Amino acid sequence: MRHFLDIGKLNQAELTHILDTAKSFTSVDGQTVKKVPLLRGKTIVNLFFEPSTRTRTTFELAAKRLSADVLNISIATSATVKGESLLDTLFSLEAMNTDIFIVRHPESGAADFIAKHVAPHVSIINAGDGRHAHPTQALLDAFTIREHLQEFSRLRVAIVGDILHSRVARSQIKALNILGTREIRVIAPRTLLPANIEQLGVQVFQNCRQGLRDVDVIIMLRLQRERMQGAFIPSEHEYFQLYGLTPERLALASPKAIVMHPGPINRGVEISSEVADGPQSVILQQVKYGIAVRMAILSIAISTSDRKVSHET
């Protein structure tokens, strides 16, 4: 695994290996000195063409806990439009002898494109590309589910909200399917469901109450405020009325159900504060596990590319 671009390229054993590796890193978090020397001397570039707090900082922490040097570069896409092409930006960073690029970009396929053109010693990790994929988020979600509920083959998982624009949902569906999840449901009005979504192996519900019945995991997606302008939904109010996660709706799910959200949450739009802060919410644990999962992915990527280099030399 030189690059980590999309969940769909991995099999169940590989996903499980990443989750197991992540598990071994959770102990680092509890140590007084929260560092292991696995990536000492390596340079990791956080290359973000789109704003992000959670993903960027947890990647940065993950890299630092592995003793790597970290460079944070935020590039507004307008800057690349001004003249320097994406590839030129890439080549100049590559010339600084970096080892891993963690890439976030507003366009689907950007990480894939960069991976196709990058020098052979550099690994690319996709930290979200357009609507396409956000594989590390999906893995940390899978990790969170496994920590709480163990076996995927027994679980019903519901993903609620803006599936259409969500790279998180696409990656989650792939990861959950590969891990053998019993049933994956998506719940949204048709305007927020991509065409042919059922072909990804999910049950489609437009009615939230029906969709939430007896599920073990509820993943709420963030609703972007711009969606009202695009005529996807009439108002935040009506959206919350129909799809917002309230204690009353949560009661429809299995009593042990956990509530997840990739963040940042919109209280009162997709989720009520009672639920977000309630006992079934694992939203903050997702953030915490994100560090361990990203440590796992970074360490696996480096060990693969080191092996490859030693083979070649």
Next chain:
Amino acid sequence: MKLEILNGHLVDPANDIDQIADVFIADGKVVAISKPPAAWQADLTINASGRLVLPGLVELSASLRQPGQEHKATIRTETKAAAASGVTSLACLPTTNPVVDSPAQVELIQQLSQDSGHCNVHVIGALTKGLKGESLSEMAALKAAGCVGVTNVLHPLKSSLVLRRALEYASSQALTVFTYPLDHELANLGCVHEGLTSLRLGLPGIPAAAETAALAFHLALIEELNVRTHFCRISTLRAVNMIARARQDRLPITADTSILHLHLTDQDIRDFDGLCHNLPPYRTKADREGLRIGVCEGTLSAICADHQPHEIEAKLAPFQSTAPGCSTLETLLPKTLQLVHENILSLTEAVRRITQQPAEILGISAGKLSVGGRADACVVDPEQTWILSHDNLLSRGKNTPLLDHRLKGRVTHTILGGNLVFRLETD
């Protein structure tokens, strides 16, 4: 200059010829077929034994990029590529910089094409000024300068009222309108077919309805106004069915599809292959079958290359930011012959779709080899297989998803107005 093409298999659908026959050419014209004229002495003999002899191909849509986009291609490079493709007449689009919306641009293109001398170039002018979709271009002046039609290409019109008036005005000037049926709002910045691939790759999709809704809208106006319209680049099964019905109703319409739409689907995009980024997008297998049936039954009477050369950098970006369009002139003939090998079309019908019928759509005297008519022809080795590569592509645009593909059928000679303008080096 006297030229003879001997022992070839002459396929000339317009003249209903499909037989081994010799062709004799003098002073730019076909002077005899089968039997040489009296006291014939050729300056040049082409032995076409085992070869096909076809009327020069007629291409409905080639972007020559000049003036204004010479970094992509020039009239010289692309007409040379046309000659190597067996194409002797082509129509170019007004999407140059400046836009072809005045006689001066038309004359410039004509002048540069004549200087190059590799292909007859016909200009399709802009339907609206600057292709902005707001006010009408001076269509009578464009026609007087030699435009064979008008189009707004894939630029939206400001309103349905502008469309109505543009159709009416073009019809008063007896100009065919070349229409690209696409509802831009439904297409909504999409870059692939809306379906499994758009879902899988998270790319914004263009639904089939973006084509059929626009088509239905145009058909409603055409029925009302009785204006001659040609629909360019049909890409969906449902649109083929709608056109078939409208033609049964005797609406004055014709339609084409591109050669790559007859071969590719959205699945060919695989993992973001920008070389398959095209507008309209390549669609599903069912759509491709529908287009093939449409071409077979004649609903889609012409097949075009839809040649759009780009510089390398235009495709070096994440998928959505790549420029749509493929460099296709040089694959038009082999990929059309492939439809014959796959029993989609007979040889005669295949040749008709790239000669006689596009010529009729453009209203030009081309696409046939009549005694006394212009001697535009090509000779093709139907059995030769070759690999399309950067090096053997003559077009400056190397942007084709068929790069490194094995093709069968190769143009060995092209004759334009009685002159040999292309000869395959290895021949």
